[in-house]
Amino acid sequence: MSEHTIDGIIEKYRGQPGSLIHALVEIQHQNHWLPREVMQKVADALQVPFAQVMQIASFYKAFSLTPKGRHEVHVCTGMTCHLRGAAKLRAKVEELTGLKDGETDTDSRFTYQTGACLGSCSIGPELIVNGKHYGRMTPEKIEDVLKQYE
Amino acid sequence: MTDIVLTIDGKEVKAKAGMTVLQAAQQEGIHIPTLCHHEKLEAFGGCRLCMVEVESRGWTSYVVSCVYPVAKDIVVRTRSEKVDKIRKVLVEELMAHAPDAPELIKLAEEYGADRNRFERDASFCIVCGLCVRYCNEVKQKNAVGFIDNGARREISFIPEVARKECWDCQECFTICPTSYAQAAYLLSEALAFPGQRKKIKAEKPLQPKSRVIPIMPAPVTT
Numbered sequence: 001m002s003e004h005t006i007d008g009i010i011e012k013y014r015g016q017p018g019s020l021i022h023a024l025v026e027i028q029h030q031n032h033w034l035p036r037e038v039m040q041k042v043a044d045a046l047q048v049p050f051a052q053v054m055q056i057a058s059f060y061k062a063f064s065l066t067p068k069g070r071h072e073v074h075v076c077t078g079m080t081c082h083l084r085g086a087a088k089l090r091a092k093v094e095e096l097t098g099l100k101d102g103e104t105d106t107d108s109r110f111t112y113q114t115g116a117c118l119g120s121c122s123i124g125p126e127l128i129v130n131g132k133h134y135g136r137m138t139p140e141k142i143e144d145v146l147k148q149y150e
Numbered sequence: 151m152t153d154i155v156l157t158i159d160g161k162e163v164k165a166k167a168g169m170t171v172l173q174a175a176q177q178e179g180i181h182i183p184t185l186c187h188h189e190k191l192e193a194f195g196g197c198r199l200c201m202v203e204v205e206s207r208g209w210t211s212y213v214v215s216c217v218y219p220v221a222k223d224i225v226v227r228t229r230s231e232k233v234d235k236i237r238k239v240l241v242e243e244l245m246a247h248a249p250d251a252p253e254l255i256k257l258a259e260e261y262g263a264d265r266n267r268f269e270r271d272a273s274f275c276i277v278c279g280l281c282v283r284y285c286n287e288v289k290q291k292n293a294v295g296f297i298d299n300g301a302r303r304e305i306s307f308i309p310e311v312a313r314k315e316c317w318d319c320q321e322c323f324t325i326c327p328t329s330y331a332q333a334a335y336l337l338s339e340a341l342a343f344p345g346q347r348k349k350i351k352a353e354k355p356l357q358p359k360s361r362v363i364p365i366m367p368a369p370v371t372t
Contacts, residue, residue: 051295
């Protein structure tokens, strides 16, 4: 994501320490992760100590302090999906992408994460790529789904 | 403003509105054990060791005295069987992290805590937040902060700030109950700006003696 967009977000909240989380959320949304330099810029602009920005950014799981891939792959590990075979899905995704939970591949194609519960138990087990839900997943179908994302 | 009268350990105590039970007790010379409390800092309620029994309108409850405001006619007991048990377990839990911290050893003796009760996770930090809060509130440098959350929470020095501020201050080392603040600083120095102290010594040769506290040899307790 361009530096321009990030600077725009930071400018919007300049001098407002109370808007720290809003600023971080927006940057996370645009950039998919929070680089250290960006957090330093946020700290300077919002007049918040850097230590506090780090504290907030590391506290909430919604913020990522490491780069994310272009596509985010989630496998639901909630109770329903688990009973319907989520473990097999995880094994297959891990085999296809070569990633473990929370990792990103070297060419930044995929970031793979598990999560529970993603809220669509009726169509479980499910796979979510970039927010798109793929319900009633089977290990055989995964390859075709992941192929669509480059 | 009128004084609020309450009872602490059978003694009538006068306190001003807005004071905490801990302050009221300290002003009367009644001792309540604390780890995360520091008179210059805002109450934190982190270590829970200052837990006391409060009886109010016939109801008994257990509250953290460093953040509990005084109220009219409450009866506070700083020691009771249950309070002692709560403190004992708290000390045992903290000792899983910092088994040789002098303050904890003293408390363990007083409350009969078994330092080996819980499986060791020797992080040496009991997350009392004294260093973080002292740096923020008193020094206003914010060289050290909390990182992560829940059970993984820990303190971390920010190298950019620490390299400029910490060597000449080191005040958090003395208030840390476990010496971990010092260890964490030295570790980040070694990782992020090694050799810096030599440079400072060369620039300012007439510095007063450095305040690095020698880390005490671990007391032998089993």
